[in-house]
Amino acid sequence: MATGWAREGAVQEQIDDTVDEAVQRARSQLPQGDSLAFCEECDEPIPEARRQALPGVRLCITCQSAADQSAAGSTFNRRGSKDSQLR
Template sequence: MASGWAGDGAVQEQIDSTIEDAVQRARSQLPKGESLTHCEECDTPIPQARREAIPGVRLCVKCQTEHDRENAAYAGYNRRGSKDSQLR
């Protein structure tokens, strides 16, 4: 049940769009191509098991962990300007 100017499926459309954006963002961060033998940030050798487990890997475990930690700070935002996004 929508109120005001929103259509009946507006809330679900917003939820679906937010999830789709998150999935696209995650897919864009997946490694592509051939795995490197050495980390592109610190030049540490990348173990063969890691290269086989994650095709296209470019970072060692230590650098990848730091990279993931930095990206976790990204909370995303709702560009659609709904009232619930303004209440955060």
């Protein structure tokens, strides 16, 4: 594949680095420590099975779903097109 001035494999290395960074960011956002018995947001009990499956869980399923939906809107554009850079 012709890459211009870039050395062979540089594009794939950039892709791999981007994926590795995303995985590390996701891992760093996983809860850690002791799980709570009651949700931080609504004070509803968190089921024992959820607490065992996700160590460090702090929200019930309903509140976690709401938090995930609000966080999903905060993505960024990696397309790199000229139009997206001008906005």
